Amino acid sequence: MVTLEELGFPGPAPDDGRRPARVASVHAVRVDVWTTAGPVQASLRSRFLRIDGGVAVGDFVLLGATEDVVEEVLPRRTVFLRQAAGDRSEPQAIAANVDRVFVVTSAEDWNLRRLERYLVAIATGGAEAQIVLSKSDLGADVETTDALAPSLVTSAKTGAGLDELRARIPRGMTVAFVGSSGVGKSALVNVLLGRDAQLEGAVRAHDGRGRHTTTRRELFAVPGGGLLIDTPGMRELKPWLPGGEVDDAFDDVASHAARCRYRDCAHESEPGCAVREAVAAGDLAPERLEAWRKLARERSTQVDKSKQRTATLALRKRLREKGN
Template identity: 45%
Template sequence: MNKLIKLGWKETENQEVNMEIIARVVTVQKNSYRVTDGSMEYQAHVSGRFLNEAVSSLDFPAVGDWVEVQKLTDEKKAVIKRVLPRKSQFVRQAAGEVTVAQIVAANMDTVLIVNSLNHDLNLRRLERYILSTYDSGATPVVVLTKKDACSQAEVQSAIAQVDEISIGVPVVAVSSVTGEGLEELMEYLPAGHTVALLGSSGVGKSTLVNTLLGEEVQETKGIREADSKGRHTTTHREMFMLPNGSLIIDTPGMRELQLWEGESAMDTTFQDVEQYASECRFTDCKHETEPGCRVKEALKNGKLTEERFQSYLKLQRELAYEKRKQDQKAQLEEKNRWKQISKNQKQKYKQRM
């Protein structure tokens, strides 16, 4: 049990499982996994039965997952039999045209949303990450990197802008070069705590991991000076243990965070807009030409920016669109499933005849 506690297992977790066969996923590379039980690391793959019973991509192991395994100790290999229920999971729409969910990290307590203090600071993108973090079940913290490359006035201006759209979310400015802000950041990384680092390419996630670990474990590259755009360095998801006993999950940079779900987290992420909307004269107010619209009033007197409100509307539309796509996909899958069942039944009938 002590070995698993060091890996982030909470004593409030499911106590009915056999602790001797529990391990945690620390690396995912396509269909290959690396797991640890606190004493030894194993290269792992899912069992044939697991593959047959998996219904969707969400069923497969992700970094941070607790899994039941069959250990082949002499070979340092393991077979993953089952994924234990997750207490949190950061899910996004996978890149591409196909409607597929992708788990970025699981069972994290906190998500560090990393952005750099250069002209790539994007408030609308931060709103997306905050929304997805709340929806994941974890707590968001915004980390602004490369503090050493900016003046004090620029840093304060950036923090003020982020504070306006991240209501109630801690914002920490750090420098991996000078070490500024790292002590404050460590307050959100206590021993046994699991943290996921999320953000675009080139914002300094891997550099931050190296700095916190005190050694070069992740490859890093600079950004293009012309536009401050990052280059992909981390190619897979991996969990590391920091010297103080906290666990940190580094993830590949995302060019764009496509939402999967988040409808239930809109009121937390956009609590300012939701508050104004709740005070409108009409409960079905569209915030267009209706009299007594508190949203339009807030926009007019500057208490709410047009950019913030338009982002709110855009994310609502996007979530509604994704929900429709997922419903259509689920209906098609159910139809195909029954077609296959009918086909199998006909084949069995012919064999009996």
């Protein structure tokens, strides 16, 4: 038995008999949810299948008073979104209503550009980002990244940093773990949850890449702590950027951009660009500007495709109405 407070549910239960619940895992047209009476498998009405990137692990929902059917998905406080796979210009919700997102990256596979993408996606969704450097026992050069986000060096093998990591998941908090495949995320999550090490898949020693040990997104309770959403490793992350959120993870670029002559400066060839001047003066790393430009171009493409998709759907609707 759990309480609404332990579920993180926002407010009291409704007085119309509907039952508050939290989504623990998603399976096409049904979801596993946690309620104060225990776990329930509930079906999804069709209108919820594509709402705001789809129903996600961590969503707060209301079940019917007598039927195990999701009748309402409550507004999200935060959400971690990425662009859906393929050419579709639409969001996919990875985790909802999380307070903190831990980006796990291996000490032997450090990639700043990839990390920046995660930080942009987290900032866009409104959660707090923290960086977890794993596999410190392998002896690779470890550079903490507190300049980008609060960071922690860990090793599931030696136990280094794990007590501090647990302390960062207190009761009442919901966190999500994200990262690429093979970075040691599953090993850390297994230790935090007290699960057997054999649940972790084998990692090939020659390149450090691992099989997907987490096959779906799922909500867990950390013993003595808060709630944890585990996610499969991502080969590539394309943040969903419907607006101008790129600047949220590029404070250094944004601080110089505030002095650009034009408010919508793309920092390419516009006159009076303070960002390019900062690069020329050595006050801003050119790699940071190039990373900003790449994400800004992706955002522009997403916006264009989204507008085109909206127009196409509107045209189809008018044609259907005309046909009737």
